Amino acid sequence: MPRERASEVLYTLLLAVGLSVAIPAPLKAQDFELLEATIEDVHSAMEDGRITCRSLVQGYIDRIEAFDQTGPRLNAIQHLNQRALDKADSLDASMRSTGISGPLHCIPVLLKDQVETADMPTTYGSALFQDFVPTRDATITTRMRAAGAIILAKTTMGEFASRYVGSAFGVIRNAYDPDRNPSGSSGGTATGIAASFGMVGIGEDTGGSVRGPAAVHNLVGLRPTLQLVSRHGMMPWNPTQDTMGPITRTVRDAAILLDIIAGYDPEDPITAYAVGRVPDTYTASLDPDRLRGARIGVVRQPMDRNTDPTSDDYQKVKALIDQAIRDLASLGAEVVDPLVVPELGTVPPLGNNFETERAVDDYLSEHSNAPVTSLSEILLSGVVIPWRARGMMGSVGKTTDDPGYLEVIQKRETLRQNVMKVMADQALDAIVYATFDHQPTLIALDATTNPEPEDDYGLGDNRSLSPATGFPAITVPAGFTTDQLPVGLEFLGRPFTEEMLLGFGYAYEQATRHRRPPPTTPGLTGGR
Numbered sequence: 151m152p153r154e155r156a157s158e159v160l161y162t163l164l165l166a167v168g169l170s171v172a173i174p175a176p177l178k179a180q181d182f183e184l185l186e187a188t189i190e191d192v193h194s195a196m197e198d199g200r201i202t203c204r205s206l207v208q209g210y211i212d213r214i215e216a217f218d219q220t221g222p223r224l225n226a227i228q229h230l231n232q233r234a235l236d237k238a239d240s241l242d243a244s245m246r247s248t249g250i251s252g253p254l255h256c257i258p259v260l261l262k263d264q265v266e267t268a269d270m271p272t273t274y275g276s277a278l279f280q281d282f283v284p285t286r287d288a289t290i291t292t293r294m295r296a297a298g299a300i301i302l303a304k305t306t307m308g309e310f311a312s313r314y315v316g317s318a319f320g321v322i323r324n325a326y327d328p329d330r331n332p333s334g335s336s337g338g339t340a341t342g343i344a345a346s347f348g349m350v351g352i353g354e355d356t357g358g359s360v361r362g363p364a365a366v367h368n369l370v371g372l373r374p375t376l377q378l379v380s381r382h383g384m385m386p387w388n389p390t391q392d393t394m395g396p397i398t399r400t401v402r403d404a405a406i407l408l409d410i411i412a413g414y415d416p417e418d419p420i421t422a423y424a425v426g427r428v429p430d431t432y433t434a435s436l437d438p439d440r441l442r443g444a445r446i447g448v449v450r451q452p453m454d455r456n457t458d459p460t461s462d463d464y465q466k467v468k469a470l471i472d473q474a475i476r477d478l479a480s481l482g483a484e485v486v487d488p489l490v491v492p493e494l495g496t497v498p499p500l501g502n503n504f505e506t507e508r509a510v511d512d513y514l515s516e517h518s519n520a521p522v523t524s525l526s527e528i529l530l531s532g533v534v535i536p537w538r539a540r541g542m543m544g545s546v547g548k549t550t551d552d553p554g555y556l557e558v559i560q561k562r563e564t565l566r567q568n569v570m571k572v573m574a575d576q577a578l579d580a581i582v583y584a585t586f587d588h589q590p591t592l593i594a595l596d597a598t599t600n601p602e603p604e605d606d607y608g609l610g611d612n613r614s615l616s617p618a619t620g621f622p623a624i625t626v627p628a629g630f631t632t633d634q635l636p637v638g639l640e641f642l643g644r645p646f647t648e649e650m651l652l653g654f655g656y657a658y659e660q661a662t663r664h665r666r667p668p669p670t671t672p673g674l675t676g677g678r
Contacts, residue, residue, distance in 0.1 A: 181200055181677070182195045182677055183673070183677050184206070184209040184213075184346065184673075184677055185672075185677075185678070186346060186399060186665075186667055187346075188399070188400055188403055189253075189254070189257055189349065189350070189403050189406050190402070192206060192257065192349065193250055193255065196245060196250065196255075202238075202242050203238040203239075203241040203242045203255075203256035203300075204235060204238040204239055204242055206238070206256060206258070207235055207237075207238040207256070207258055207300060207302065208238075209674075209677075209678040210258050210302060210346070210348055210349075211234070211235075212674060212678050213345070213346055213347055213671070213674060213678060214227055214303070214342075214347045216674060217345055217670070217671045218342075218347065221671070222323065222325070222328045222670040222671065223323065224322070224323050224325055224328065225306055225319055225320060225322050225338070225341075226260075226305055226306055226322060226338040226339075226342035226345065226347060227260075227303045227304075227305060227338070227342060227347065228263045228273060228275075228303070228304045228306045228307075228318065228319060228338065229270045229271055229273075229303060229304040230302070230303045231269070231270060231301055231302055231303060231304075233269065234258070234300055234301075234302050237300050238256060241255060241256045241300070250298075251298045252296070252297040252298035253297050253298070253406055253409065254294055254297035254298045254299035254406070255297075255298035256298060256299075257299045257349050257350060258299075258300050258302035258349050259294055259300065259301050259302060259348060259349070259350055259352065260302060260304075260305050260338075260339050260342045260348035260350075260351040260352070261291065261301050261303070261305065261339075261351070261352050262304070262307050262336050262352055262354050262394075263275060263304040263305055263306065263307050263318075263338070264307055264335075264354050264385050265288045265290065265291060265304075265352060265354070265384050266284040266286060266288040266291065266384070267284065267287055267288070267291055267304065268283070268286055268287050269283075270283065270301070270304055271283050271304070272284050272304065272385075273304075273318045274309070274310050274311070274318075274385055275306065275307040275308055275309040275310065275316030275317075275318050275319070276310060276316060276318050276528075276533060276534060277316075277318045277533050278317070278521055278522065278531050279318070279520075279521060280318055281521075282517075282519065282520060282521060283519075284383070284519075285517070287383060288380075288382060288383025288384055289383055289417055289418065290352065290379065290380060290383070290394060290410075290411045293411055294407075294410055294411065302348050303342070303348065305336075305338030305339040305341075306318070306322050307322075307335050307336060307354075308322075308334040308335030308337065308359075309538045310385075310528070310534070310542060311335045311354060311356060311359065312334060312335050312538060312541060313331075313334040313335060313538070313607060314331050314332050314333065314334040314335070314593075314607075315535055315537075315538075316538070317534060317535050317598075321593060321597060321598060322337040322338050322341055323341065323593070324341065324366060324367070324590055325341045325344040325345045325367055325668040325671060326344070326366075326367065326368070326634065326636060326668045326669075326670070327635060328670060329592055329593060330366075330589075330590045330591065330635070331590050331591060331592075331593050331605065332363055332366060332590070333358075333359075333362035333363040333365065333367075333586075333608075334359060334362065334363065334607075335354070336351075336354060336355070336359045336360055336362075337363045339352065339353045339363065339397050340353065340363030340366070340369055340397050341363070343397050343398065343399060344367035344369055344667070345667070345668060345670070346667065346671065349403070350396060350403050350406075350407050351396070351397040351398065352394055352395070352396065352397065353371065353394065353395060354384060354393070354394045355373040355394070355395055355617065356391050356392050356393075356617060357391065357613060357617050358373075358585075358613025358614065358616075358617065360373050360394075360396075360397060361585055361613050361616070361625040361640060362585065362586070362608070362611070362613055363397065364397050364585075364638060365585035365586060365625045365636065365637065365638025365640070366586070366590045366636055367636060367668075368630075368636035368664065368665055368666065369397055369398065369399060369625075369665075370396070370397070370398045370399065370400060370403075370404045370624065370626050370627070370655065370659075371397050371404075372395040372404050372408065372622070372623075372624045372651075372652070373393060373395050373616050373617070373622060373623050374393055374408065374412065374622050374648055375427075375620065375621065375645045375646050375647075376390070376391070376393055376420070377420050377421055377422075377423035377424050377645075378412050378413075378421065378424050378427075378428070378622070378646065378648065379393055379394050379395065379408075379412055379421070380413075380415035380418040381393065381394065381418050382415055382417035385510070385513055386505075386509040386510065386513055387505075387509065387510070388502060388503075388505045388506060388509070389509050390505060390620075391618075395408070396408055396411075399665060400665070401436065401624075401626065401652055401655045401656040402433060402436055402656065404652065405431070405432040405433045405436060405656075406432075406433060408648060409431050409432055409433070412424065412428050412432075412648075413428050424646070427646040429649050432649050432652055433652075434649065435649045435652060435653030435656075436652065436656040437653060437656070437657065438657050438660045438661065439482070439657065440653035440654055440657040441478060441481040441657040441658065442481065442482030443482060443483075443484070444484070444579045444580070445483070445486065445577055445578045445579050446478055446483045446484070446485050446486070446578065446579065446580055446641075447485075447487075447489030447576055447581045447582070448485060448487035448489055448581075448582055448583070449488070449489050449491060449494070449581055449582070449583040449612075449615075450488040450489075450583075451490065451491065451494050452610065452612070453611065453612040453615060454587070454608070454609065454610050454611045454612065456606075457587045457588065457609070458588075461588075463589055464587055464588055464610065466589065466631040466632055467584055467586065467587055467588060467589060467610070467631060467637050468587070469631075470628050470629045470631060470637045471628065471637070473628075473629070474582075474629075474639045474662075475582070477661060477662055478658065481657055481661055486576050486578065489572065489578075489581060490572075491565075491568055491569055491581075492568045492572075493561075493565060493568055494565070494568075494615070502554075502555060502558040503544050503545040503548055504545075504548045504552055504554060505550055505555075506545035506548070507524075507525045507526075507546055507547070507548060508550070510524070510525045510528075511523070511524045511525060525545065525546060528542070529542055529546065535598050535599075536599060536600060537597070537601045537602065537603055539601070540601040561618075565618055565619060566618075566619045566620070566621075569581070569615070569619055569621070570644070573644065579647075579650065580643045580647075580650070580651060581641070581643075582639060582641050582642075583612050583640055583642075584610070584628075584637065584638070584639065584640070585612060585613060585638035585639070585640045586608075586609070586610045586611060586637070587610030587612060588609040588610030589631060589633060589635045589637075590635065591605055591606040591607065591609055592605065613640075615642060616640075620645065621642055621643060621644060622642070622643055622645070622647060622651060623640050623641065623642040623643075623651070624648075624651045624652065624655050625638035625639065625640045625641075626639055626640075626641070626655040626658055626664075627639075627662075627664035627665050628664060629662070629664045630664075630666075639658070641655060
C-alpha cells in the first residue's frame with residue numbers, strides 16, 4: 151500500500167476507535183506528475199492512493215507562486231481562493247468514506263473573473279470592483295461546485311471583457327512568449343491552464359474570448375451554442391452573443407466540463423432551447439475514428455480585413471493549417487477545399503454595441519453592494535484604462551431601438567442563412583479554418599496608458615463567425631510555427647452539435663498530439 155494511502159487508512163482507524171489525532175500533512179506524491187495532468191489522471195491517482203486532494207491543490211498553488219508573479223510573471227491569477235485547501239481537506243475526508251464524489255471531484259478550476267463567486271471578489275478586470283464580493287454564485291459556479299470542483303482562483307481578464315490589460319492587474323502575458331499578447335479577454339484563464347496553474351478553466355466568449363486565448367496557448371477552447379450554457383451570474387456585454395465555455399488542455403476534459411455546465415437554467419430563459427438537445431454525456435463521441443466519413447469544408451477567406459496573405463507571418467500559420475487539412479483527410483474526412491461563404495466577415499467581431507448599456511445597467515441593478523450602478527458611472531469613475539474607456543464610450547446612449555441595431559440583426563441572419571445553405575449544398579458536417587491567420591503580436595509598451603496602443607492586437611482574427619451566427623465552435627492545437635508559437639484549428643458546426651465537434655476535435659488531437667507545455671513554466675521538483 152502506498153505510504154500516503156496508508157497514512158489515510160491509519161487516520162481513519164484512529165478516528166473509528168475514538169482517539170483524537172491531528173491531521174498529518176499530506177505526503178508529497180512522488181509518482182504523480184502534476185504538469186499536464188487530466189481529470190482522469192487525477193481521479194485514477196486518488197483511487198490508487200498516489201495523491202490526495204490537498205497535495206494536488208498545494209501543487210497548483212506552488213506553481214502559481216513560482217511562475218505567476220515571479221519567474222516569467224505571467225499575471226494570470228487575480229484572486230487565489232484562500233479556502234481552497236480547507237475544501238481539499240473536506241474532499242479528502244469524503245474520499246475516505248465514500249470515494250469520488252462527482253465528475254469534478256477535487257478538480258481545481260480557474261474561473262474568469264467575470265463570473266460571480268460569493269466567497270471571492272469578482273472584479274471584471276477593473277480596480278473599480280476590486281473589493282466587490284457578490285452575494286451569490288453564478289449558475290455555472292454552483293454546478294461545478296456541486297460536481298465536486300474547487301474554484302482554485304479567479305483569473306485576470308481584459309477590463310470589462312476586451313483585450314488583455316486591465317486596471318485591476320496590468321498586463322496578462324502569453325505563456326509561450328511573455329512579450330506577446332495572450333489574446334483576450336479570457337487571457338488569464340488560458341495562460342493559467344497552459345502553465346498548469348489549474349486543471350480546467352472557464353472563459354467567456356462574446357466575440358472570441360474563449361477560442362482566441364486557447365488558440366495562442368496550445369489549448370482546447372469551446373464556444374457552445376448560444377442557448378446551451380447559462381449566463382446567470384455573469385456580467386453581460388452583448389446578450390445575443392455572450393456565452394461561456396471550457397478552456398482545457400485536452401478535448402476529453404472539455405467534454406467532461408461541458409457535461410456539468412450545459413443545460414436549462416430558469417434564471418437564463420434562453421437555455422430553454424437546450425431542453426432535449428443535451429446528450430447524456432459529451433464524452434460519448436470521443437472516438438479516434440470519429441472523422442472517418444465526415445465532410446469538412448475549409449474556409450480560406452480571411453475574416454479580418456487587416457489580414458496580410460503576402461506576409462511571412464501569415465505563411466508560417468498557413469503552413470500549419472495546410473498540414474492540418476491534410477491530416478483531416480488522412481483520418482478519413484472528405485475535405486471540400488476551398489469553401490466559399492457569401493458575405494463572410496460582414497459582421498464585426500463584437501457585432502454591435504447597441505445592447506451593452508442597458509444590459510450592464512440591468513445587471514448592476516441586481517447588486518445592491520456594487521460600487522457603481524451604471525455603465526456611465528463606470529466611465530465617469532476615471533479608473534478604467536484609457537483604451538478600454540475609449541471603446542466603452544461608443545456604447546453610451548445607444549439602445550436596441552436604434553435603426554443601426556436592425557441592420558446588425560439583418561446582417562447576422564443573412565450570414566446565418568448563408569452558412570447553413572453552404573453546409574446543406576455541400577452536405578457538410580462542419581467547417582474549419584485557422585482561429586487566427588497571424589501569430590500573436592508583441593505587447594505594446596504603452597498598452598495600459600495609450601487609448602490607441604499600436605500592438606496589432608487580433609491580427610488575422612477569424613473568430614467572429616461563431617458569435618455572429620450563434621453556432622458552436624471549438625479550437626484545438628494545430629502545432630507550432632517556426633517561431634515556436636501555437637496555432638489553433640477551429641471547427642464550426644450547426645446549433646447543438648457540440649458532441650460531434652468534440653468528437654472531431656478528439657480524433658484530430660489523438661492523431662496529431664500537438665499539445666505541449668510552455669517552456670517558461672517547467673515542472674517543479676517532486677512532480678509538480
